[in-house]
Amino acid sequence: AQSVTQPDIHITVSEGASLELRCNYSYGATPYLFWYVQSPGQGLQLLLKYFSGDTLVQGIKGFEAEFKRSQSSFNLRKPSVHWSDAAEYFCAVGASNDYKLSFGAGTTVTVRA
Amino acid sequence: ETGVTQTPRHLVMGMTNKKSLKCEQHLGHNAMYWYKQSAKKPLELMFVYNFKEQTENNSVPSRFSPECPNSSHLFLHLHTLQPEDSALYLCASSPHRDISYEQYFGPGTRLTVT
Numbered sequence: 001a002q003s004v005t006q007p008d009i010h011i012t013v014s015e016g017a018s019l020e021l022r023c024n025y026s027y028g029a030t031p032y033l034f035w036y037v038q039s040p041g042q043g044l045q046l047l048l049k050y051f052s053g054d055t056l057v058q059g060i061k062g063f064e065a066e067f068k069r070s071q072s073s074f075n076l077r078k079p080s081v082h083w084s085d086a087a088e089y090f091c092a093v094g095a096s097n098d099y100k101l102s103f104g105a106g107t108t109v110t111v112r113a
Numbered sequence: 114e115t116g117v118t119q120t121p122r123h124l125v126m127g128m129t130n131k132k133s134l135k136c137e138q139h140l141g142h143n144a145m146y147w148y149k150q151s152a153k154k155p156l157e158l159m160f161v162y163n164f165k166e167q168t169e170n171n172s173v174p175s176r177f178s179p180e181c182p183n184s185s186h187l188f189l190h191l192h193t194l195q196p197e198d199s200a201l202y203l204c205a206s207s208p209h210r211d212i213s214y215e216q217y218f219g220p221g222t223r224l225t226v227t
Contacts, residue, residue: 009153032212043117043203043218044156051213090156094212099144100169101212103156 002027002093006104013081014112021076021107023091033074034092034101035065044090050074051096061085086111115139117219119204125225128194134222136187136204142217144210145187147179150201150221162187163210194226 003026013019025031032051036044048059055067065076074091088108092101117138126132138145147159161169162181176198178190187204201223205216 004155036218041220043205043220044216045218046215049215096212099161099210099212100158101156101216105153105155 002031002095002102004091004093004102004104006089006091006107008107009105010108010110012110012112015083016080019076019078019081019085019109021089021091021109023074023076023104024072025074025091025093026072027093027095029095032094032096033065033067034094035059035063035074035076036090036092036103037061037087038090038106039087047076047089081109081111083111083113085109117204117206117217119202119219119222121222122220123223123225125227126191126194127227128196130194131190131192133191134189134202134204134224136189136219138185138187138204138206138217138219140206140208140217142206142208143184144207144214145181145184146205146207146216147187147189148203148205150203152200156203160189161210168210191224194224196226199224199226 005024034049035047038044050057050067088106091104094101120135145162149157159173160179180188201221203221204219207214207216
């Protein structure tokens with residue numbers, strides 16, 4: 001079975017600074033990888049996904065993520081954060097022949113002025 | 114209304130009460146999901162429906178009873194809950210029950226069991 005680890009529970013970043021959120025997964029075959037964002041009082045919104053091909057994936061809101069098979073990682077990055085990026089971020093993994101997603105516990109991002 | 118809506122947004126219930134959570138999707142999707150989100154824990158998939166048929170029951174206690182009368186509506190009936198059932202319950206839908214299709218989430222129902 002697949003699993004996801006998000007090592008950072010909480011990250012504080014200054015507005016305009018860069019952001020990197022870590023995600024490590026455990027899965028035997030090629031995973032399907034996702035990043036979701038949850039703003040306060042909202043449901044989860046898909047930021048980006050990786051199925052195959054180019055290992056650097058671009059998403060919405062200026063986010064990108066890089067799949068590194070050798071490190072079993074799929075880290076999320078943004079070059080310059082905005083106050084509106086304050087939210088909880090979830091990494092998820094799934095299998096190509098399935099429909100279930102396994103989520104990490106999430107990383108809370110606080111943006112300071 | 115657009116997207117996925119959930120009502121009520123907040124619910125406080127005693128352990129002996131019976132209540133229902135409602136989810137409605139306006140996206141024309143065929144698959145619907147119930148998730149439980151507890152603080153600082155991964156989302157837990159509870160139930161999955163595909164074309165109104167239940168295809169997943171992830172070892173959920175019988176005090177949670179889902180119902181899917183049509184592809185647009187999903188209910189979660191609650192009875193004799195425990196305090197540890199307090200959580201955010203999220204509904205999601207997707208065009209098809211396949212991982213390649215994005216799941217669209219509602220805002221959730223914050224449930225508190227007293």
